[in-house]
Amino acid sequence: MTDLIQKDLTYNWHPYAQMSIQQANPPLLIEKAQGIKLYDASGQWYYDTISSWWCNIHGHLHPGMVKAIKQQLDQLDHTLFAGITHKPAIELSERLINITPDGLQRVFYSDNGSTAVEVALKMSVQYWRNSGKSKKSKFISFDRAYHGDTAGCMSVSGEGAFTQAFTPLMFSGYKIPTPYCYRCPMGHTDKNTCATACIKFLEDALNEHADTTAAVIFEPLMLCAGGMLNYPAAYLAEAARLSKEYNVHLILDEVATGFGRTGTMFACEQAEVSPDFLCLSKGLTSGMLPLAATLTTQDVFNAFLGPLGSNKTFYHGHTFTANPIGCSAALASLDIFAEEGILSHVQELSQELRKGIDIFNDHPLVGDIRTIGTVAAFELVKDKKTKEPLPGNDQTIRDIYSKGLENNVILRPMGNVIYLFLPLITTLEELRDIISRTHASII
Numbered sequence: 488m489t490d491l492i493q494k495d496l497t498y499n500w501h502p503y504a505q506m507s508i509q510q511a512n513p514p515l516l517i518e519k520a521q522g523i524k525l526y527d528a529s530g531q532w533y534y535d536t537i538s539s540w541w542c543n544i545h546g547h548l549h550p551g552m553v554k555a556i557k558q559q560l561d562q563l564d565h566t567l568f569a570g571i572t573h574k575p576a577i578e579l580s581e582r583l584i585n586i587t588p589d590g591l592q593r594v595f596y597s598d599n600g601s602t603a604v605e606v607a608l609k610m611s612v613q614y615w616r617n618s619g620k621s622k623k624s625k626f627i628s629f630d631r632a633y634h635g636d637t638a639g640c641m642s643v644s645g646e647g648a649f650t651q652a653f654t655p656l657m658f659s660g661y662k663i664p665t666p667y668c669y670r671c672p673m674g675h676t677d678k679n680t681c682a683t684a685c686i687k688f689l690e691d692a693l694n695e696h697a698d699t700t701a702a703v704i705f706e707p708l709m710l711c712a713g714g715m716l717n718y719p720a721a722y723l724a725e726a727a728r729l730s731k732e733y734n735v736h737l738i739l740d741e742v743a744t745g746f747g748r749t750g751t752m753f754a755c756e757q758a759e760v761s762p763d764f765l766c767l768s769k770g771l772t773s774g775m776l777p778l779a780a781t782l783t784t785q786d787v788f789n790a791f792l793g794p795l796g797s798n799k800t801f802y803h804g805h806t807f808t809a810n811p812i813g814c815s816a817a818l819a820s821l822d823i824f825a826e827e828g829i830l831s832h833v834q835e836l837s838q839e840l841r842k843g844i845d846i847f848n849d850h851p852l853v854g855d856i857r858t859i860g861t862v863a864a865f866e867l868v869k870d871k872k873t874k875e876p877l878p879g880n881d882q883t884i885r886d887i888y889s890k891g892l893e894n895n896v897i898l899r900p901m902g903n904v905i906y907l908f909l910p911l912i913t914t915l916e917e918l919r920d921i922i923s924r925t926h927a928s929i930i
């Protein structure tokens with residue numbers, strides 16, 4: 488064990504980690520990164536198969552990104568964003584409004600995915616209060632959702648290991664069954680013929696609770712931490728229609744799905760949906776710097792206007808709101824999308840991924856294969872017929888992770904799901920290599 492790892496084990500506390508077993512399973516000491524590869528201190532390399540926590544888009548250290556950050560560092564590093572503004576934030580807001588669905592006209596910055604969601608939740612609740620409808624303060628969300636780790640985000644996420652210790656901190660809301668096609672809550676067996684019948688759960692919840700509901704909050708097209716559960720665009724389109732009909736906001740959390748991940752710039756485009764709030768982070772800066780944005784409509788913005796002392800102000804902000812270096816990184820990332828034709832490459836990559844993963848079909852442990860954009864997920868089961876899940880703490884899953892590292896792929900499991908979440912610039916050749924190394928690791 489190196490000195491640095493020893494110090495890491497002495498001083499650091501890693502997220503989601505049982506630190507009592509870290510001595511036996513020390514973290515990888517990553518020294519450098521280039522393109523879609525990470526290199527550790529011993530010289531071993533790994534494909535960054537989870538896009539460094541679902542945020543890397545253009546590969547590591549893309550020269551265009553590095554240049555933009557360096558240039559910004561010669562100009563302005565950081566300043567507060569209250570009573571002060573700056574060019575990178577102004578330009579970025581204009582660009583975000585131009586590339587997101589019509590109707591989104593205002594940008595509120597923060598610095599991570601959870602804060603982007605908290606801002607949307609708080610804005611929605613205060614919108615109704617400012618509009619004389621304070622009773623509308625609850626949220627409808629999926630029972631397997633994940634929207635972040637702060638108290639508000641946990642409250643609208645599914646219950647489980649991530650939230651169970653914190654229930655005293657959380658507020659109540661209305662949870663509806665997730666459109667989890669492999670384990671359909673309606674008992675259907677074919678998602679092509681079910682006509683998204685499970686939308687009924689949302690309609691029932693709205694019917695019963697619309698007068699106390701501020702918003703419906705969803706991850707559009709794919710619940711990521713829920714196990715990469717993708718669902719039909721038709722469900723989202725109908726959910727948007729119902730939200731309007733019942734006069735509740737629609738919050739779309741595109742923290743993980745935004746910026747090309749599902750094949751289009753934003754997942755909601757595939758359902759032709761424009762939400763009342765759109766939450767962005769992760770891929771916003773191609774994963775280089777912490778930045779987040781919550782976009783909303785002019786109608787929402789207007790509800791916060793009033794004379795001083797009218798109590799309509801949105802009292803929320805963060806130290807690093809609209810950090811200029813982060814904004815410059817985001818602008819550079821948007822330039823690269825256009826200059827390098829990233830979205831058309833994603834189409835090709837996605838098709839190849841869909842074909843390539845066919846080889847997992849025959850694997851006795853792989854019960855379901857899900858794919859969208861640059862994401863592929865393999866749900867592991869004990870028995871394909873009964874669909875009994877392989878327990879998340881099963882040794883097999885830990886062995887797959889270790890085998891993956893030996894094969895230069897990072898297959899960090901989520902419960903009984905192993906997945907690939909690839910940087911958008913992954914070449915077709917790299918993709919084939921990654922698929923074959925992943926196949927060799929699922930023993």
Ligand SMILES: Cc1ncc(COP(=O)(O)O)c(C=O)c1O
Binds near residue numbers: 634
């Ligand atoms: C859909 C979604 N929302 C919110 C978050 C929280 O983002 P962060 O970890 O930056 O707080 C995540 C993180 O994975 C996410 O996947």
